[in-house]
Amino acid sequence: MNAIVKVENVGMVFETKKGRFVALKDVNLQIRSGEVVSLIGHSGCGKSTLLNLIAGLTLPTSGVMLCSGREIAGPGPERAVVFQNHSLLPWLSCFENVYLAVERVFGAKEGKARLKERTAAALEMVHMTHAAQKMPHEISGGMKQRIGIARAFAMEPKILLMDEPFGALDALTRASLQDELIGVMEKTGATVVMVTHDVDEAVLLSDRVVMMTNGPAATIGEILEVKLDKPRDRLALAHDPHFAECRGAILEFLYQKQMKKAA
Amino acid sequence: MNTATLTSALGAIVPEAAPAHPASAARCEATPAKESDMASSTPTQTAAPAPTAEPGTPFGERAGQFFRAVIPPCLGFAFVIGLWALVAMSSADFPGPAKTFDAAVTLFSDPFYRNGPNDQGIGWNILSSLKRVAVGFGVAALVGIPMGFIIGRFAFMNSMLEPIISILRPVSPLAWLPIGLMVFKAADPASTWTIFICSIWPMILNTAQGVQRVPQDYLNVARVLNLSEFKIITKILLPSVLPYMLTGIRLSIGTAWLVIVAAEMLTGGVGIGFWVWDEWNNLKVEHIIIAIFVIGIVGLLLEQLLLLIARRFSYGTN
Numbered sequence: 311m312n313a314i315v316k317v318e319n320v321g322m323v324f325e326t327k328k329g330r331f332v333a334l335k336d337v338n339l340q341i342r343s344g345e346v347v348s349l350i351g352h353s354g355c356g357k358s359t360l361l362n363l364i365a366g367l368t369l370p371t372s373g374v375m376l377c378s379g380r381e382i383a384g385p386g387p388e389r390a391v392v393f394q395n396h397s398l399l400p401w402l403s404c405f406e407n408v409y410l411a412v413e414r415v416f417g418a419k420e421g422k423a424r425l426k427e428r429t430a431a432a433l434e435m436v437h438m439t440h441a442a443q444k445m446p447h448e449i450s451g452g453m454k455q456r457i458g459i460a461r462a463f464a465m466e467p468k469i470l471l472m473d474e475p476f477g478a479l480d481a482l483t484r485a486s487l488q489d490e491l492i493g494v495m496e497k498t499g500a501t502v503v504m505v506t507h508d509v510d511e512a513v514l515l516s517d518r519v520v521m522m523t524n525g526p527a528a529t530i531g532e533i534l535e536v537k538l539d540k541p542r543d544r545l546a547l548a549h550d551p552h553f554a555e556c557r558g559a560i561l562e563f564l565y566q567k568q569m570k571k572a573a
Numbered sequence: 574m575n576t577a578t579l580t581s582a583l584g585a586i587v588p589e590a591a592p593a594h595p596a597s598a599a600r601c602e603a604t605p606a607k608e609s610d611m612a613s614s615t616p617t618q619t620a621a622p623a624p625t626a627e628p629g630t631p632f633g634e635r636a637g638q639f640f641r642a643v644i645p646p647c648l649g650f651a652f653v654i655g656l657w658a659l660v661a662m663s664s665a666d667f668p669g670p671a672k673t674f675d676a677a678v679t680l681f682s683d684p685f686y687r688n689g690p691n692d693q694g695i696g697w698n699i700l701s702s703l704k705r706v707a708v709g710f711g712v713a714a715l716v717g718i719p720m721g722f723i724i725g726r727f728a729f730m731n732s733m734l735e736p737i738i739s740i741l742r743p744v745s746p747l748a749w750l751p752i753g754l755m756v757f758k759a760a761d762p763a764s765t766w767t768i769f770i771c772s773i774w775p776m777i778l779n780t781a782q783g784v785q786r787v788p789q790d791y792l793n794v795a796r797v798l799n800l801s802e803f804k805i806i807t808k809i810l811l812p813s814v815l816p817y818m819l820t821g822i823r824l825s826i827g828t829a830w831l832v833i834v835a836a837e838m839l840t841g842g843v844g845i846g847f848w849v850w851d852e853w854n855n856l857k858v859e860h861i862i863i864a865i866f867v868i869g870i871v872g873l874l875l876e877q878l879l880l881l882i883a884r885r886f887s888y889g890t891n
């Protein structure tokens with residue numbers, strides 16, 4: 311098995327004003343190349359913390375994180391991140407936002423014309439060519455998120471990390487972006503790690519669903535393999551028995567084994 | 574003497590115009606937001622008169638709109654002028670609106686004459702005051718903005734310089750005038766020096782605030798893309814600090830225009846402040862009233878100019 315990301319006995323402790331807070335403890339996870347993995351769990355369990363560790367935005371307090379056999383010492387363009395709040399730079403047009411990333415990754419080897427082609431292709435992939443020259447505040451939330459995804463894919467990263475990429479969107483927009491993402495992942499064969507709150511989304515998009523226990527000292531509770539053929543079609547899956555089985559397993563984990571007491 | 578009371582009164586106004594350090598947090602934060610509000614409200618404002626041009630709009634409605642926009646300000650001016658005329662009638666020395674208006678007409682019919690160093694047209698006086706403000710202010714920007722960046726970026730520099738700035742900032746810039754006179758041995762650079770002093774604090778503090786408030790999200794983008802330091806400065810820091818910087822610039826130009834009048838009263842020479850004092854010595858009170866209006870209008874224009882620039886550089890809320 312060729313694991314592109316290895317998380318070994320990783321723990322994360324935050325020093326807070328009230329003392330040490332153990333967010334993650336003994337997390338072990340291997341992610342294969344080309345695989346789509348979702349992280350699911352109750353709010354505050356540490357999903358973002360784990361994703362930020364893989365991104366290298368924060369460093370673990372114990373354990374080892376490897377990417378392609380090398381220790382993760384900081385963020386880098388081979389691990390692109392789609393942020394929950396899109397994080398487009400408001401003073402750059404959509405095109406320029408994507409171009410900034412493309413230029414950084416390929417600028418040393420390729421000419422301007424080629425970089426522009428790449429940018430245009432990335433925008434085309436998320437069907438945003440028409441908005442290329444618009445400023446981020448001129449487009450809707452769903453469109454911004456698509457630009458954010460285009461920016462990440464345009465970097466041709468080894469791994470794409472997404473923290474609740476559709477969390478702030480309404481159900482209809484969410485569904486159409488999920489379909490779009492399925493298409494893009496199919497085309498690029500990308501390795502994806504995605505945080506989500508949504509059980510259906512996790513089953514629909516991923517090869518494996520990683521379920522996390524409640525914090526503090528959260529860890530991985532169960533890992534579910536989703537053995538559904540790809541590309542997947544949301545309408546066909548609605549009546550698929552394996553889909554229902556996966557869904558049931560996740561719901562059972564979240565609402566029976568990890569039942570969260572009302573705060 | 575009159576000068577003394579005037580200066581101390583100014584001293585009380587100046588610190589209020591410049592942001593107080595801890596309290597400025599809210600203020601500095603609010604100001605760029607306000608500007609972007611204004612920017613976003615501009616289209617609606619410009620859109621509003623559009624229906625006026627439509628042929629379908631009844632004349633009565635158009636007239637109503639016009640009167641609603643014009644009548645209240647006119648009433649305000651009429652009220653003040655009326656009050657002024659009443660006060661002037663009951664006083665022997667105080668010139669009324671009519672006399673002042675006549676004086677203004679003669680004054681502005683020849684604004685650019687020169688009869689020796691102490692008798693020049695009002696145009697020259699305004700221009701020399703503006704020149705001092707421009708120079709003092711420009712140097713303050715050259716020094717203050719980079720310093721703001723350094724203070725905002727490096728916590729060490731922040732804790733090193735913050736106490737010094739906190740002590741110096743509330744001092745009326747006129748207190749620095751004698752030092753300027755001593756160092757430069759001339760009146761003209763000394764008043765420019767006071768402008769420099771009063772302009773530099775808002776510039777440093779607002780720029781530093783802006784640098785400290787660059788959203789973490791944008792910095793994370795920079796980290797994930799692994800941008801070069803040059804790209805971080807040009808693509809992320811400068812654009813996101815710019816609105817704060819412009820707020821600092823606007824605050825300081827307002828203060829600078831307040832201070833120049835007082836500084837020139839003390840130093841003499843050519844300038845609107847000196848002119849006011851000179852006309853007081855000549856007992857031409859109507860000229861003093863004209864000067865008050867002129868100073869107010871120039872200050873308003875400066876402020877509007879900077880607002881215009883700030884609007885140009887504010888990005889829509891994201």
Ligand SMILES: Nc1ncnc2c1ncn2[C@@H]1O[C@H](COP(=O)(O)OP(=O)(O)OP(=O)(O)O)[C@@H](O)[C@H]1O
Nearest residue numbers: 324326331333352353354355356357358359360525
């Ligand atoms: N920088 C930090 N300092 C202190 N505590 C932190 C920090 N970041 C996260 N935590 C704590 O770690 C825990 C996990 O946070 P995390 O953001 O990873 O949760 P999450 O699973 O992503 O939640 P959500 O689904 O609501 O986004 C929380 O209890 C949080 O309070």
Ligand SMILES: [Mg+2]
Nearest residue numbers: 357358359473
């Ligand atoms: Mg989270």
